[in-house]
Amino acid sequence: MAATPATPAADEAYDVIVLGAGPTGENLADRAHAAGLSAVIVESELVGGECSYWACMPSKALLRPVTARSDARRVPGLRDAAEGPLDAPAVLTHRDAVAAHWKDDGQVRWLDSAGIDLVRGHGRLAGPRRVVVDGERTLTARHAVAVCTGSRPVLPPVPGLAEARPWTSRAATSSQAVPGHLVVVGGGVVGVEMATAWRALGAVVTLLVRGDGLLPRMEPFAGHLVAAALTEAGVDLRTGVEVREVRREIPGGPVTVVLDTEDEIVADELLIATGRAPRTADIGLETIGLEPGSWFDVDDSCRVTGVTGGWLYGVGDVNHRALLTHQGKYQARIAGAAIAARARGVPILESDPWGAHAATADTRAVPQVVFSDPEAASVGLTAAAAERAGHRFQVVDQDLGAIAGASLYADGYRGRARMVVDLDREVLLGATFVGPGVGELLHSATVAVAGEVPIERLWHAVPAYPTISEVWLRLLETYRG
């Protein structure tokens, strides 16, 4: 482990103190250190954070075999071979390895090699630029404190729910056994992905959604296509329902979910995936005049607004700009550069869009891939968001099944693509792709949106034939009429 003195002296001073060793905190510390600043990370759990152990990595380890099997089933010559069920123990064992068996030795070695100090324990602010760890050790920051503590799942106030000890994302990604019957509450990314994975691993899955569809932040066809596929896979999807009560008499025993329709579902496990809250309740925000448990209000360099001296940054989930690992890492790169520039006294303009110190992509070009089957991938604004933002825009849709590369990728390919074009500037505001194998296709749209590449120039970006990417050509042809 990096320099953690056995006998701390008085206050230990660093240029930058980072609370939270998830990918956001790691990247921020790395950037600061690379710019010549000393950096320390305070972490009370595992170095590597939610993403490495209870989110992106284990969930994708559970999901990748599902899509690989579906892909194999959709081509000739392999269908019979891929008919059997997934070998759940093999998948879970592999997932354990991907999650590094919930040990952070590798990540600690990386911190060490990167020259970043690590202090294990719970860090709380104790006035400006000061962090106390476990009430014992005091760190002071010459330039900045960056809060990168992320977010946590929230249980809705349903009678009996907390007492039933339901799964949240952590248990859902790390369970060592396949539940016989799993009830999932929530139709967002976590709900959809976990319903997909556990169904394929053999569970009976009931998916309960309050709204009228899945993936409500994406274009509506994303939710429609994913819902159809989940239903075909045997998931019992119920929309427009609310959970009124939950009962679990025996710990570890069956759980009864009572709906507002009076229906009762008895299952082995219950996953709640309905929302998240910032992990800022117990980090001493009250000592600097901020409200504990609130999301941070930050500028485009991720500096918390209204803090005298401008030494506090809120980076990643805590600022509620975009609750995604890659976006937290992006903010960390931007904020790290801003902290370093300010430390050197270099004037920066965090309001300069697309400059080195503004996380402009947070509002213009956030990509997301839902690793369901089919995959759903989007970047930038949906049509609804473009409408809300007051853009003059045009929506162009394309059936992906009509693309030669898609029909070769999978027999009977079903999918859809949409681009949203800014009619005033003739650039893309957003794009959405839903279908098998579209995950890697998304980045082409991310480059186009973030790069503000004019439509006329995209006409010269030729997609290789026959790939699914040829959807670009059809979208552009339709737009140009």
Place this chain on the structure above:
Amino acid sequence: MAATPATPAADEAYDVIVLGAGPTGENLADRAHAAGLSAVIVESELVGGECSYWACMPSKALLRPVTARSDARRVPGLRDAAEGPLDAPAVLTHRDAVAAHWKDDGQVRWLDSAGIDLVRGHGRLAGPRRVVVDGERTLTARHAVAVCTGSRPVLPPVPGLAEARPWTSRAATSSQAVPGHLVVVGGGVVGVEMATAWRALGAVVTLLVRGDGLLPRMEPFAGHLVAAALTEAGVDLRTGVEVREVRREIPGGPVTVVLDTEDEIVADELLIATGRAPRTADIGLETIGLEPGSWFDVDDSCRVTGVTGGWLYGVGDVNHRALLTHQGKYQARIAGAAIAARARGVPILESDPWGAHAATADTRAVPQVVFSDPEAASVGLTAAAAERAGHRFQVVDQDLGAIAGASLYADGYRGRARMVVDLDREVLLGATFVGPGVGELLHSATVAVAGEVPIERLWHAVPAYPTISEVWLRLLETYRG
């Protein structure tokens, strides 16, 4: 079929005459017609061309099950199920369907619906703006004749080779049976893809290459990775060898391939994939003072240079700019727009880079995906090509196996990525990705290269985590040091 008069009058006049109904000819006629010009296509074989029946489509139908099987083998939970051999009859039957059973009814219907006339027969130029079909029917062009006849495989002058009636790309993509032992000569795209497909379908495959590696037009690591994988798959790859003689005594019987090393290989079939020639030998070029059998010399609008009146266009393979279906279609869109503009008397500047009438991507941003296992995908300049072109550039490499998204895509992922950066303009000159699942990733680089997106802006194009696309982040981090 579209308006093909039963009793032709004297000369039939069209605004645009297209020779060749492959994707290039179809797209050019479509563009011209969409611009209000009358268009006719002359075709002596199947409407849809090489791509639909004997190249892209059937070859990818053969190859997709290979990669789907490999992908399934590389994840836990499916390995056993995917161990068996491919069901060759199922794959070949599906391939037949993808090739529309070598019938062009569907494509003819499309021409009809698009308002494009079709004349079946062999078209030859008979002086300026005039085409005679099968010596019987004369068409005249008010504005342009576009030659889109494509290219054909060439047999090298090896004693006994022509008499042995070897496979070329047509037979290799349309064979109804799996040969017991197939010798492939040529390490380019066709050789690599067909060795991959027929090996996976059960053939013993020997791959003979004159040079020292495969895929010589790509970055060297592409050939290295593909060669290693083919060898692992059981292909007998021999580099640095030449075929000195070929013998096949009985038609359809075994074929003996004699190498310059004195080795003799006895096989069931021999595929020659060593080069292509333009299909311009028998189209009447001599009647307008051009050399039959030559590649066309064209400007950036694909207009043939040195032809009085500027009415002749050479589009697609015939101009030797980039022998790829998608690039031919791109040229067709550009040339079609140029023909239409000139017909309206609108001045155009075909030398305006990235304008509507210049096929600039042909020289700056040609994408290609080799559907081998691993896939090899590239766009723009390789390091060697950048060197030859005199750019001041930097090469940035990244091991794809170190990318989280790649390691989740396939256990033990092996792959590599390279970007070539123009140091004077700080934009990408080219990029190459080799590994499983990179085919759809390529278009992100194509947008970056064709869009000339500055490196500083690419920094804001955030790849979704955990996808293989995250290689972009590592490449950019390395470049920025």
